[in-house]
Amino acid sequence: MQQTLSTGQKALHINVDLKKFGTFAEIGAGQEVARWFFHVGRAAGTVAKSISAYDMAVSDSLYGATDRYVSRSRLEAILTTEFTQLQNRHADRASEHNALFVFADTVATQSLTRHRRGQGWMGIRFQNQPGEEASDIIIHAEMLDGETVQEQEALGILGVNLIFAAFYCNHEAKLVINSLLDGLSRRRVDVDMIKFSGPAFAGIDNRLMSLQLVESELTDAALFTAGGEVVQTSEVLYGRPVLIERGSFRPITNVTLDMLVRAQKQIQLQGPPQGESPVVVMEMTLNNLITEQKIDHQDFLARVDLLGALGKTVMVSNYTRFDGVTAYLRKSTQSWIAMVMGVPTLREIFDEKYYTDLPGGILEGLGRLFQGTVKLFIYPTRETAAGEVDTADLLDVPPRQRSLYKYLLENGSIQAIQEFDASQLHITPREVLTRLQSGDPSWQTMVPSKVARLIQERGLFKNAVQTEAEPDSPAGPPTESGS
Numbered sequence: 288m289q290q291t292l293s294t295g296q297k298a299l300h301i302n303v304d305l306k307k308f309g310t311f312a313e314i315g316a317g318q319e320v321a322r323w324f325f326h327v328g329r330a331a332g333t334v335a336k337s338i339s340a341y342d343m344a345v346s347d348s349l350y351g352a353t354d355r356y357v358s359r360s361r362l363e364a365i366l367t368t369e370f371t372q373l374q375n376r377h378a379d380r381a382s383e384h385n386a387l388f389v390f391a392d393t394v395a396t397q398s399l400t401r402h403r404r405g406q407g408w409m410g411i412r413f414q415n416q417p418g419e420e421a422s423d424i425i426i427h428a429e430m431l432d433g434e435t436v437q438e439q440e441a442l443g444i445l446g447v448n449l450i451f452a453a454f455y456c457n458h459e460a461k462l463v464i465n466s467l468l469d470g471l472s473r474r475r476v477d478v479d480m481i482k483f484s485g486p487a488f489a490g491i492d493n494r495l496m497s498l499q500l501v502e503s504e505l506t507d508a509a510l511f512t513a514g515g516e517v518v519q520t521s522e523v524l525y526g527r528p529v530l531i532e533r534g535s536f537r538p539i540t541n542v543t544l545d546m547l548v549r550a551q552k553q554i555q556l557q558g559p560p561q562g563e564s565p566v567v568v569m570e571m572t573l574n575n576l577i578t579e580q581k582i583d584h585q586d587f588l589a590r591v592d593l594l595g596a597l598g599k600t601v602m603v604s605n606y607t608r609f610d611g612v613t614a615y616l617r618k619s620t621q622s623w624i625a626m627v628m629g630v631p632t633l634r635e636i637f638d639e640k641y642y643t644d645l646p647g648g649i650l651e652g653l654g655r656l657f658q659g660t661v662k663l664f665i666y667p668t669r670e671t672a673a674g675e676v677d678t679a680d681l682l683d684v685p686p687r688q689r690s691l692y693k694y695l696l697e698n699g700s701i702q703a704i705q706e707f708d709a710s711q712l713h714i715t716p717r718e719v720l721t722r723l724q725s726g727d728p729s730w731q732t733m734v735p736s737k738v739a740r741l742i743q744e745r746g747l748f749k750n751a752v753q754t755e756a757e758p759d760s761p762a763g764p765p766t767e768s769g770s
Contacts, residue, residue: 294444294470297451299327306417307454308377309388310369311337313446314346315357315407316394319439320446335373357395359522362408362425365391370412370421387421388413390450394442396435405430405438409446411453415487422485424453424463427519429477441475457487464499479506480519493517494591494601495584501573501603502582508604508615510568513595523600524619528565530554531602531612532627535575536590538742539597540719540734541711542666549704550627550664565625569594570602570612589747593738608641610655623660630668630677633701637684637692649688653695663701672713679703723748 292300301307302324311321311334321337324330340346346356350364369389377387394407410425428445430438448467456462460483467478481500483491497509497517511517532547547567554565571590576582594601606612609626616624635641642652665679680703684692695701714733722730723742731739742748 291466291469292451294323294447295327297447297469298323299329301451301454302327302329302333304454305332306384306386307333307388308335308385309333309390309413310335310373312365312369312389312391313337313339314341314361314365314393316392316396316405316435316439316442319443320390320392320450323443323447335377336369338369357393357407359408359425359427359519361393362391362410365389365393366410366412366423384417386414386417386419388450388453390446392442392446394430396430396438405432405435407442409442409449411450413453413487415457420486422453422457422487423483424449424488425480425482425484426467426478427480429479430475431473431477432475437475441471444470445476445478460488460491460496461499461503464496464503464505468505473504477506479509480517482517492588494588498576498582498584498587498603501605504605507606507611508602510600510602511591512600513598515591515595520615521619524566524568524616526620526622528563528622528624529568529616529620530565530625530627531568531570531616533570533572533575533609533612535716536569536571536594537575537578537586537716538590538719538723538734538738538748539569539593540714540716541708542714543716544597544735545708545711546627546629546666546704549666549706550625552706553664553702553704554625563622565623567599568602569599570604572607573603573605574607576603586748589745592745593741593747596737596741597735608652608656609636610652613656613658613661617658621659623662625662625664627664627666627704629666630679630682633663633665633679634682634684636663637688639685639687650691653691657695657700662699664704665701666704667707667712669712674713676709676712720748 311318313320318337318339321334324334340349343356347353350361350368353361355361366389369391370387373387373389377385388411390411392407392409394405396405397403406429408425408427410423412421412423414421426449430441432438432441445467448469452463452466456466464481468476478500481496482493483496494511494515494517497511500506500509510520510523530551534543536543573582576587578586591601604612606615613624639649642649645651667676667678669676679696679701682692711733719730719733
């Protein structure tokens with residue numbers, strides 16, 4: 288196995304590679320990345336310029352006016368401006384001898400007064416070979432150290448890792464991701480978004496890269512839009528209310544969609560808090576994605592494409608309980624959060640066995656789940672077409688939780704969905720998939736028409752085997768929900 292280079296060794300390796308020549312532009316946490324290249328020596332052949340435009344007026348004069356200085360748009364403006372200048376000033380040298388690059392970051396370290404952790408954007412625009420069209424890697428990271436000086440140190444290491452990976456690991460995007468935390472750990476840095484673009488990464492699907500971030504444990508969750516654009520959570524959810532449904536979506540069924548539609552209607556009839564419509568998010572956990580004891584990337588993309596066709600934003604996470612989801616969303620919004628789930632999932636939420644890792648047990652877990660304004664909208668279920676309908680109002684929880692459950696029900700934190708389509712209430716994704724794979728055309732009546740059409744056109748799910756890890760709708764433990 289090849290030994291991982293230290294941060295200093297990586298910086299020196301780049302410095303002695305006379306084909307690399309570029310600019311470092313860093314805002315907000317010191318010039319911690321450029322410092323490594325000067326510190327190890329032999330930087331004269333690598334560093335064209337190092338700049339730090341801290342003053343907002345100076346920054347605006349260089350890169351244009353902006354409302355948010357720590358943002359993706361600001362990072363992209365820096366990369367574009369500096370790379371254009373580098374090309375113009377070193378055109379002859381670059382075309383003959385050097386592959387040009389610009390590294391940039393815009394970061395806000397922790398704020399004790401605002402109780403915010405450090406976070407920011409980092410990216411590199413680089414030529415794989417001299418004179419070639421440039422490619423980009425852009426990431427967003429949260430700095431988790433308790434002191435600013437430690438955040439700055441971690442930022443410097445992360446930046447060197449990104450530059451080195453862009454130059455020497457770009458033949459395999461997974462290697463880029465897996466090398467980002469060399470010399471670091473998840474206790475110090477959380478990388479929750481990555482985007483690859485340009486000829487060096489032709490054919491890469493950034494949705495799979497989002498999944499890879501979660502699989503490789505660089506972050507707990509990643510988000511992308513219906514159009515397939517990877518985003519950092521705050522770009523979509525900042526200050527907004529959220530309506531979220533968890534499931535396997537393999538495939539998304541009429542019941543799955545009805546759960547969401549009925550919850551939205553009930554929220555609207557009640558008059559949503561703060562009067563704002565929510566961002567709708569469909570969440571899949573890593574456990575939801577397992578087929579044949581592994582995560583099949585093509586199967587994952589099939590599910591995502593179907594959700595995208597319905598205009599849904601997708602979140603991939605490794606959260607095993609819904610209180611983890613609440614904590615994650617609370618980093619981006621203090622507005623209201625609504626979660627849609629089935630009765631069996633709600634029953635599992637009140638099972639103490641899922642909270643044994645918490646010092647406060649189920650009380651601590653539920654306290655985290657309902658932090659801020661959080662409501663659970665519960666869709667009814669029944670085992671068979673002729674069976675009895677189970678609702679949240681009639682849920683029988685363990686004796687020790689009954690008073691707590693009654694309190695949450697009476698104050699509206701848990702609400703039964705009042706209107707629903709009883710005709711397919713017993714239909715599960717497992718049954719739909721079984722019918723689809725056996726050639727029974729009746730499956731088409733159990734999914735939205737657009738979903739049925741796409742499944743037929745692309746031949747989706749026909750050969751995959753569903754495992755016990757996938758949930759029925761709307762059943763499942765707190766790791767899963769009704770779909």
